Amino acid sequence: MSVPVARDADTHRLLPWPPAGAIVLETRGLVRDLGTTVKSRILDGIDLTIREGEFVSLTGFSGSGKSTLLYLLGALDRPTAGEVRIDGVDIGSLDDDGRAALRGAKLGFVFQFHFLLPEFTVLENVMLPILRRGARTRSDAEAHAREVVESLGLGELMQRRPSQLSGGQQQRVSIARAVANDPRIILADEPTGNLDSMNGMIVMDVFERLARVQGITVVMVSHERSFAQRTSRQLVMRDGQVVEDLDQR
Amino acid sequence: MSRVVFFIAMRQLWDRKLLNGIAVCGVSLGVLTLIAINGIMQGFQHKFIDNILRISPHVTLFDRQLRPAPPLLARAYDGFVVTDVAHQSPSERNLRISRPEEIVRALEDMSEVVAASKLLVGSAVISRGSQQFPVEVRGIEPTRQDRVTPIASYLQVGNYHTLEASPDAVVIGSGIASRIGAHLGEVIVCGSSLGTRLNLKVVGIYESGIPPVDNHRVYVTLRNAQALLGRPDAVGRIEVKLREPDNAQVMSSKFEHMFAYDGESWQETNANFLALFVQQNAIIGFVVGAILAVGGFGVLAIQIMIVLQKTRDIAILRSVGFRRSDILGCFLLQGAIISLAGAAVGDIAGHYVIQMLGKLKSRTEGLVKSEYFLVYEDPRYYYYGFAFALSVGLLASLIPAVRGSRVEPVDVLRGQLG
Ligand SMILES: Nc1ncnc2c1ncn2[C@@H]1O[C@H](COP(=O)(O)OP(=O)(O)OP(=O)(O)O)[C@@H](O)[C@H]1O
Ligand SMILES: [Mg+2]
Numbered sequence: 026m027s028v029p030v031a032r033d034a035d036t037h038r039l040l041p042w043p044p045a046g047a048i049v050l051e052t053r054g055l056v057r058d059l060g061t062t063v064k065s066r067i068l069d070g071i072d073l074t075i076r077e078g079e080f081v082s083l084t085g086f087s088g089s090g091k092s093t094l095l096y097l098l099g100a101l102d103r104p105t106a107g108e109v110r111i112d113g114v115d116i117g118s119l120d121d122d123g124r125a126a127l128r129g130a131k132l133g134f135v136f137q138f139h140f141l142l143p144e145f146t147v148l149e150n151v152m153l154p155i156l157r158r159g160a161r162t163r164s165d166a167e168a169h170a171r172e173v174v175e176s177l178g179l180g181e182l183m184q185r186r187p188s189q190l191s192g193g194q195q196q197r198v199s200i201a202r203a204v205a206n207d208p209r210i211i212l213a214d215e216p217t218g219n220l221d222s223m224n225g226m227i228v229m230d231v232f233e234r235l236a237r238v239q240g241i242t243v244v245m246v247s248h249e250r251s252f253a254q255r256t257s258r259q260l261v262m263r264d265g266q267v268v269e270d271l272d273q274r
Numbered sequence: 275m276s277r278v279v280f281f282i283a284m285r286q287l288w289d290r291k292l293l294n295g296i297a298v299c300g301v302s303l304g305v306l307t308l309i310a311i312n313g314i315m316q317g318f319q320h321k322f323i324d325n326i327l328r329i330s331p332h333v334t335l336f337d338r339q340l341r342p343a344p345p346l347l348a349r350a351y352d353g354f355v356v357t358d359v360a361h362q363s364p365s366e367r368n369l370r371i372s373r374p375e376e377i378v379r380a381l382e383d384m385s386e387v388v389a390a391s392k393l394l395v396g397s398a399v400i401s402r403g404s405q406q407f408p409v410e411v412r413g414i415e416p417t418r419q420d421r422v423t424p425i426a427s428y429l430q431v432g433n434y435h436t437l438e439a440s441p442d443a444v445v446i447g448s449g450i451a452s453r454i455g456a457h458l459g460e461v462i463v464c465g466s467s468l469g470t471r472l473n474l475k476v477v478g479i480y481e482s483g484i485p486p487v488d489n490h491r492v493y494v495t496l497r498n499a500q501a502l503l504g505r506p507d508a509v510g511r512i513e514v515k516l517r518e519p520d521n522a523q524v525m526s527s528k529f530e531h532m533f534a535y536d537g538e539s540w541q542e543t544n545a546n547f548l549a550l551f552v553q554q555n556a557i558i559g560f561v562v563g564a565i566l567a568v569g570g571f572g573v574l575a576i577q578i579m580i581v582l583q584k585t586r587d588i589a590i591l592r593s594v595g596f597r598r599s600d601i602l603g604c605f606l607l608q609g610a611i612i613s614l615a616g617a618a619v620g621d622i623a624g625h626y627v628i629q630m631l632g633k634l635k636s637r638t639e640g641l642v643k644s645e646y647f648l649v650y651e652d653p654r655y656y657y658y659g660f661a662f663a664l665s666v667g668l669l670a671s672l673i674p675a676v677r678g679s680r681v682e683p684v685d686v687l688r689g690q691l692g
Contacts, residue, residue, distance in 0.1 A: 092688070101593060102684045122597045129595015136687065140590045144289040154594040156278035163277075202594065214687075 042237065042257045042274045046077030049209050049242050050098060054107035057093055057265075067093045069265040070107070075244065077209075080236040082253040083246045085262030091246045092214055094262070098244060099132055099212045100124040112209060129158045133203025135213040139195035141187035141202070148174060148183040151201045158206050173201045177231060193224030200231055204241070211235065213245040217252060229255055279600050282591075283607040286580070293576050294612055300572030301616025301667060302623065305659040308562045309624025312655050314631065315558055317648035319551050329482045330540050331422050331513030332522045335377070335529055337369040338536040374509035377533050378418075381514055386525060388515040389421035394496055395510055396503040400446075402462045405454040409446075409492050411464065413499020422515045425480055425493060431458045432478030437495060444474035448481040449489030464492070468504045483644075570666035573612055577605060577674035588678055589686035602679040609671025610664060617663035621656045 050073065057068040067090045075081055083091050096102040097109055100116045108115050111131060116124060128134075141150050151170040160166035174183055177197045187195055196216060203211050211232070217225035229252050235241040236257070247253050254273065261269035287294050371377065374392045381390035394413040399406055416438040420426050426434035430448060437443045444464065446456065456462055456476050465471040474494065481488050500506050512535075516525055522539035530537040541548055581588075588601055634647040 096684045125592060125595055125597045128593060134593050140586065142587050142590060144285045153278060157595050
């Protein structure tokens with residue numbers, strides 16, 4: 026990767042974040058209880074407003090509820106109380122298929138362990154969400170996937186299987202898959218947790234570029250201070266609540 | 275179902291060639307068994323029915339009258355008349371079919387009927403030198419009878435039509451000929467229980483391929499049989515050949531209705547064997563069903579294993595926009611493809627097994643006589659193979675597929691990420 030997008034090409038100084046756009050993600054009084062016999066309140070009333078093009082980092086101690094919040098934001102889980110709105114749509118009002126369609130169209134996920142499908146090549150892994158969402162033809166889907174894969178510097182690895190890639194490469198492929206359908210929001214749970222600092226930097230650069238250039242909202246759970254500080258906004262969680270909300274523009 | 279689901283299913287199948295190959299083998303063994311066993315069973319049954327249909331009439335009218343024509347008195351007067359006198363029941367009289375020639379003519383005029391012929395059947399003993407042998411004597415009208423049950427074509431030696439021409443001829447079965455050592459042109463003595471004896475000349479020896487017939491039946495003219503059995507002018511039965519042998523049941527009751535004589539279809543005549551076949555087929559069906567079910571359990575076990583291994587991948591697919599129904603379809607599709615592949619392999623293998631068995635030399639004697647292993651290739655069974663395999667495969671993959679579709683991505687993610 027060449028010069029990170031966040032820096033001026035000549036002076037290498039940090040560029041200011043562009044102004045945030047419309048509201049894409051909103052939670053109101055979000056509560057989540059977990060546990061089968063003994064219920065415990067994992068999320069305790071979360072109110073958030075996240076806008077287009079924001080790069081939000083979510084930090085906090087282990088067990089503070091970061092992943093739980095992320096699954097709710099990603100329509101993978103249902104809240105005990107409260108609501109989550111994506112582009113103004115209350116996901117509580119959607120059925121299972123509706124939420125699946127929403128995930129396919131507006132959301133992209135990146136996890137700590139780069140969950141790629143082992144039977145498929147890099148290119149095919151990126152194509153699957155495009156095909157599911159309904160590309161006009163297979164070659165359309167392939168062309169688009171190729172573009173995405175190349176933009177992440179993976180052009181030469183396209184025909185490889187995930188098992189033939191390094192951890193950092195796999196993580197970039199899962200980012201490629203997450204952005205394949207031009208999502209509004211990318212949700213990442215410790216995407217750099219399993220990578221060395223070099224690969225962690227690369228992943229951060231990719232997210233930053235997506236947020237700055239393409240206006241994609243990125244919400245990233247991270248344990249690494251230096252990465253959290255690079256984002257435009259930092260949320261700190263403790264015991265199921267957001268205790269700090271830092272604007273880092 | 276969208277194409278991408280098909281794409282995923284195919285790739286996942288292909289990536290587990292060994293496991294899925296084993297599942298395919300299980301299904302194809304079931305289908306192979308279905309086809310091979312049915313080929314063998316039907317080989318025998320078809321040969322048997324084939325022989326029956328060649329040598330037996332399709333419908334026989336017997337001399338048992340069903341409803342005696344109402345007495346003249348009853349027709350002449352209104353009111354009460356004694357019409358039934360106990361000691362006059364037909365069974366105590368000397369039975370015969372009255373006006374048989376009229377019935378035969380009427381039958382032959384019907385479009386469903388190919389030919390009809392009068393007979394008188396009884397038992398007798400034939401002797402040649404010191405050899406004696408009990409036989410069934412059939413008095414026939416040779417030309418007509420040959421159109422109902424072709425005997426002439428089964429003649430090994432001699433000339434069938436001599437039976438018509440000469441007054442004292444007999445055609446005997448090959449089994450009888452070998453037992454009493456009779457040859458063409460020899461004179462044998464035929465005696466009945468009444469003591470009547472006729473000297474008859476062997477003008478033909480036939481072999482129908484049905485040992486019970488070839489070993490016991492001799493043909494003489496109707497007139498000779500009447501003389502031998504002491505029943506001048508009597509006709510004991512009328513045999514009918516139909517255009518459609520499968521309609522024999524229906525036609526038999528129609529004839530009963532028309533002529534008021536007891537009719538019997540070839541199916542009724544051979545009800546014992548046909549019932550045996552039904553039973554045989556039921557047992558075979560059960561065995562084949564069990565083997566197919568075992569194949570199904572193979573698919574079930576392997577698919578459950580695959581679904582368990584794939585929960586992580588299911589969670590990913592669900593998180594990138596795939597629906598429950600896609601996951602369900604994906605695994606059902608894999609089950610369907612496994613069973614279709616199994617059916618195809620089983621069908622092809624079954625075809626070759628039947629071909630091979632058919633070339634196998636194997637003497638059969640008993641109910642039917644054959645030089646080769648009897649097999650019958652019924653093309654319908656190839657479709658049945660597909661249908662059964664597909665239903666078993668789909669049924670078997672239903673449980674794993676439903677299980678897969680119920681995977682909650684968030685459960686998988688929590689388990690993996692904490
Ligand atoms: N299925 C469950 N049943 C009950 N409690 C659960 C369940 N899953 C998670 N928890 C609890 O919920 C709390 C929050 O979990 P969560 O995974 O959101 O934390 P986190 O902030 O992501 O932690 P980490 O940084 O370790 O990933 C934890 O205390 C955890 O023990
Ligand atoms: Mg977590």
